[in-house]
Amino acid sequence: MSEVLLDLQRINKIYNETSRHPVRAVKDLNLNVAQGEIVALLGSSGCGKTSTLRMIAGFEAVSSGQILIKGRPVHALAPARRNVAMAFEGYSLYPPLTVEENIAFALKSERLAKDEIRKKVAEIAHLLEIEDILERYPGSISGGQQQRASLARALIRDADLHLLDEPMGQLEPQLRALLRGRIKHFIKERGLTAILVTHDQTEANALADRIAVMEGGVLQQFDSPLHLKDRPANLFTGTFIGEPPMNVFPAQAEADGDNLKLNLADGVCLTYPASAFSDDLKARLLSSDTFVIGVRPHAVKITPGGHPAKVYANQWLGDQTHVAARFAGQTIVSVRHDRAHHAPGETIGIDLAASDLHIFAADSGRAFSHGGALA
Amino acid sequence: MSHIKLKNLVKRFKDTEVLSGIDLDVPEGSTLVLFGPSGAGKTVLLRCIAGAVEQDDGEVRIGGEDVTDVLPEHRGIGMAFQNFALFPHMDAFDNIASPLTACGKTADQIRAGVDTVARLLKIDHVLTHTPKALSNGQKQRTALARALVSHPKVLLLDDPLRNVDAKLRFEMRLELPRLLADQGATVIYVTQDYREAMALGDRIAVLDGGRIIQNGTPEEIYRRPATINIAKLFGDPTINLLDVVPQSDASGVYATLSDCRIQLDPGLSGNVGRECMLGLRPEALSFTTANEGVPVTIEAETPFNEKAVTLVTTLRKREILVSRPAETPAPASGTAHITIDPRDAVLFDRQTGVRLDPNGTSHAAEKAA
Amino acid sequence: MDHRSPLERVLRALALTAIVVFFMFPIFWIVLMSLQTNETILRSPPSMSFVPTLKNYAAIISGELDSNAGSMSIHFMNNLLNSVLLSVFSVALALLLGVPAAYAFARHKFRGSEDIAFTLLSFRFAPPLLVLLPLTLYFQALGLANTYLGLVWVYQLICLPLILWIVRGYFEDISPDIEHAYRIAGHGWFATFRKIALPLAGPGIAAAGLLAFIFAWNNFIFALVLASADKQPVTVGALAFVTASGIQYGQIAAAIVMSIAPTLLLALWAQRYLVEGLSLGAVKG
Structure with missing residues (x-):
């Protein structure tokens, strides 16, 4: 990794600190972002991602901890003195200015030449497909257009750090898909560093180099999109990342000669050769009472000889089919890349390979293993 | 037999035509997905069927009867809104019960009706909460329960999964077809998510610029799309x-x-x-x-x-x-x-x-x- | 938002205190005055120390004013009752007429609806003096002059536009979908108005009613011209304290305290609803 641009050290945010019901929005957050990196803060609403972003921008004070940008502590500075640019979820364009004036606003105060400003605005407007509304006022354009104008106003600035708060939440799916690629290219080409707050994992996957998954104010995992998927650190990330979500079942292990048996609910028993698991993992599984196994939907194989499961939904989506069935007292979803015909009510066979199992502790949710070897 | 039938439906707002001659047939008991980008007229079309908006031309037939002059409360429709449109000053129970109170059911019948649908949608534990105290997923289920509780023959669902998180959206997408089939209602389902459209629709009508540009099975739409768009x-x-x-x-x-x-x-x-x-x-x-x-x-x-x-x-x-x-x-x-x-x-x-x-x-x- | 230094905080607190003192001081002073006799009020140099007395209040309530020039009788309690009657009935009537009208203007845009709404608002712009003369003549001809009915009617010029415009805004803020949902659930339009629109706009209606009440209470000119002594509200009645023999400061102060007390109490009581109105963000789903 190259030079660290942003460093969050043990950040806490407590709202209503002095009241009887303080709310701990962010807990002991450590995070660093390298120069030129795009990081996504991903989580559902109330997970602390927006509070974190607002603390970096300076709109919220940290309750404790330090924020360093390029090694300089900024957490006590006013927003304007941190040299960060932000695109707001609520647009916050200046109503008396046209879209063009809004976008150029920060450049004007930087005293750039007029031609230079016009060129830059034209370029970013083209990128975000808002060329035709540059002369309009914020009040007369749609929410999606306002959002893109706000995004343009942030991206055009030459700041140390660009903060993007749900930058594409108001856009239509097709436009979102198109702009994702363009925005990533724009940021990478200029070597900008960006932090993106989103609840949409497709967006995080497509844009970010690394994703910080947050829940309940706690950082769950900070890793590359690929690792989040292949090596989830705990049950939360495991089930949060991935679409459709990971199938999970409580299970108990039992040694049986050369085999290792995993007992699931409803009398379902998965039998694997003991050699499929590393020795320390086997010991761990046999010594723990219950644990949770997780299988990604694409790894759920439907084979005639498998464990019986009763289909209750079969949805063809054009490029793939989602088959949902009752299995071990729960729903199991299998993603097929062909047009599978399993009518509701039909019994299918389910096969789960040992190498596709993720195993988590039942109490803490921490990952034991991925694909047969300890995590 | 076709249960919902639209003939040359036209709606203008001021000088702009938002619906320009919509013809649509939805057979009894089937689900039609109305798909299109925002601003295509989906929401207006749904409101015309519900009677919340009056069309300028054309007719809406429900069960063979022209309902153009029938007030919304007499059309026998259940509807779920994208923004849920729950009554903020009533608890979840009263929200769900509102279609039952309208037709003069006894308190016992109302309680039984609400309880059944609430159990079905797994919100029976939050019936005393006001909408403000409900999570997004619970709000969405409450709105759906309110649409289903009186077993209407026609269900209009306006992008009901749009404002819930991805995981719940996926679960509901798996559950909904069975739920709707059990109701036996004729359903018009509005969405912007093509996967939802493919998964839920017996047929899909693609709306753009106030016109239906293709109406076909998911297979036809995916394999033989009428236009590049x-x-x-x-x-x-x-x-x-x-x-x-x-x-x-x-x-x-x-x-x-x-x-x-x-x-x-x-x-x-x-x-x-x-x-x-x-x-x-x-x-x-x-x-x-x-x-x-x-x-x-x-x-x-x-x-x-x-x-x-x-x-x-x-x-x-x-x-x-x-x-x-x-x-x-x-x-x-x-x-x-x-x-x-x-x-x-x-x-x-x-x-x-x-x-x-x-x-x-x-x-x-x-x-x- | 708290990148403030301790000094900034102290200065801010001081500034806020100064503002509060500035606005509250007259009221505070009047309460003090109402508890003193004319002599202690007028002594020089003025002093904050005095023996509180309720004599002023007793005099106002009994209607017997004693001054150094002799005693006179005054109908202050009657004036107070008039104020209450006029304000309550005016606001009640304005709510009865204004709330449904506001709903109609908010929900049913028809040709000319904006013009009608604006005309109603324009009643507020016209200086009362402009309409007073013709109004007086008409009222005399119709036999409405010096009647409660006539006054309540005229007070609609004050209350109705206010209620109409404020409440209309609140109705417009309710998502139409919420009402559509109730209609589609099988309820008629009147039930929807009563069960959905009214409760949701309730805080707004309370706020508008309160404001209208204060305006009606404070009205002076209509009552001065159109009402004779027995129908006069406190605003007009207070004139009686300015007598040839001098001004009875203590008694005026007591009268003022008594006349602002009802609106103040009403405002304090309604504050709960007003705050509720601000926090009922759930209206928009």
Whole structure:
């Protein structure tokens, strides 16, 4: 990794600190972002991602901890003195200015030449497909257009750090898909560093180099999109990342000669050769009472000889089919890349390979293993 | 028998026509998905059927009866709104009970009715909460329960899953078909999510600019989209579109891509020499180890919803997306060859964007007939 | 938002205190005055120390004013009752007429609806003096002059536009979908108005009613011209304290305290609803 641009050290945010019901929005957050990196803060609403972003921008004070940008502590500075640019979820364009004036606003105060400003605005407007509304006022354009104008106003600035708060939440799916690629290219080409707050994992996957998954104010995992998927650190990330979500079942292990048996609910028993698991993992599984196994939907194989499961939904989506069935007292979803015909009510066979199992502790949710070897 | 029938429905706001002559038939007990970008008129159309908005021209028939002059409260409709539209000053129970109180049920009947539907939707533990105290998912289920509780013959669902998180949206997408089938109602379901449309609709009507531009089964919409626009709306990653001019020789009609021949349906012979767009779904393309097919350079690979999507460029620098099931082998970099399943190729007129049908007629002509 | 230094905080607190003192001081002073006799009020130099007395209040309530020039009788309690009657009935009537009208203007846009709404508002712009003369003549001809009915009617010029415009805004803020949902659930339009629109706009209606009440209570000119002594509200009645023999500061102060007390109490009581109105963000779903 190259030079660290942003460093969050043990950040806490407590709202209503002095009241009887303080709310701990962010807990002991450590995070660093390298120069030129795009990081996504991903989580559902109330997970602390927006509070974190607002603390970096300076709109919220940290309750404790330090924020360093390029090694300089900024957490006590006013927003304007941190040299960060932000695109707001609520647009916050200046109503008396046209879209063009809004976008150029920060450049004007930087005293750039007029031609230079016009060129830059034209370029970013083209990128975000808002060329035709540059002369309009914020009040007369749609929410999606306002959002893109706000995004343009942030991206055009030459700041140390660009903060993007749900930058594409108001856009239509097709436009979102198109702009994702363009925005990533724009940021990478200029070597900008960006932090993106989103609840949409497709967006995080497509844009970010690394994703910080947050829940309940706690950082769950900070890793590359690929690792989040292949090596989830705990049950939360495991089930949060991935679409459709990971199938999970409580299970108990039992040694049986050369085999290792995993007992699931409803009398379902998965039998694997003991050699499929590393020795320390086997010991761990046999010594723990219950644990949770997780299988990604694409790894759920439907084979005639498998464990019986009763289909209750079969949805063809054009490029793939989602088959949902009752299995071990729960729903199991299998993603097929062909047009599978399993009518509701039909019994299918389910096969789960040992190498596709993720195993988590039942109490803490921490990952034991991925694909047969300890995590 | 058709349960909901719209005839030449027109709605104007001031001078702009938001619905320009909608004709639609929804057979009894079936689910029609109304799909389209925002501003296409989906919401207005739904409100016209519900009677919340009055159409300027045309008629709405429910169960064979013209309901143009029937007030919304007498149309026997259940409706769920995208923003839930729960009554903020009533608790979840009263919200769900509102359709029952209207028809003068006794307190016992109301309680029984609400309890049944609340258990079905797993919100029986939050019935005393006001909407403010409900999570988004619970709000959505409450809104759905309110639409279902009086067992209406017609259900209008206006993008009910839009404002819930991805996991719940997926679960509800699996559950909804059965729920709706058990109700036996005729359903119109509005969505912007093509996967929802494919999964839930017996038929899909694609609305754009106040008109229905295609009405077909999910299979028809996906495999034989009427226009380039529809082809782009269905499928993620989006369909590859390549400029081609079909040619023909003794062995049939074909198009070329990087000097490689892509065999087209012989029925397309009428379009030889025409400026066309060839639509190829990313999943219809695959890498081949053999030294045949279209030579490409691999640019980047991204994981995407249980798939791996590879961006490749042809010799002429045309960008093509190739997708395959996650964790299946593929060349990682350098040059490779891709093969194309010609059965999945669709041809559009480049000027009009209309699909060219192998039977010699364009889709538009087919619709007019 | 708290990148403030301790000094900034102290200064801010001081500034806020200064503002509060500035606005509250007259009221505070009047309460003090109402508890003193005329002599202690007028002594020089003025002093904050005095023996509180309730004599002023007793005099106002009994209607017997004793001054150094002799005693006179005054109908202050009657004036107070008039104020209450006029304000309550005016606001009640304005709510009865204004709330449904506001709903109609908010929900049913028809040709000219904006013009009608604006005309109603324009009653507020016209200086009362402009309409007073013709109004007086008409009222005399119709026999409405010096009647409660006539006054309540005229007070609609004050209350109705206010209620109409404020409440209309609140109705417009309710998502139409919420009402559509109730209609589609099988309820008629009147039930929807009563069960959905009214409760949701309730805080707004309370706020508008309160404001209208204060305006009606404070009205002076209509009552001065159109009402004779027995129908006069406190605003007009207070004139009686300015007598040839001098001004009875203590008694005026007591009268003022008594006349602002009802509106103040009403405002304090309604504050709960007003705050509720601000926090009922759930209206928009």
